[in-house]
Amino acid sequence: MMVTYKNSSGQSGIKAYEIVPEGIAVQFMDGDIYLYTYASTGKEAVEKMKKLAVSGKKLATYISQNVQDKFEKRLR
Structure with missing residues (x-):
């Protein structure tokens, strides 16, 4: 079940x-x-993404700067 991202900055693409x-x-x-x-x-990157998602801070920045297209698959 998807959880709405808090988007602390108000400018996130997530x-x-x-x-x-x-x-x-x-x-x-x-x-x-x-x-x-x-x-x-990678486990370390995914765990970092999980923490950023819960905090609502800088997840989009982390993805664009560190993981980019290293996703397993596009679900939609």
Whole structure:
């Protein structure tokens, strides 16, 4: 179940996220949803993304600067 991203800055390109045991699904404002997993992105990066998602701070920046297209698959 997707959780609305807090978007502390008010300028994020992220709309929602869903944390799963070995990954995180991220929905962007354009509606696209990408699944980032330990296998595709690395455990350390995914765990960082989970923390940023919960805090509502700088998840989009982290994705664009660190993981870019290292998603496992596009869900939508």
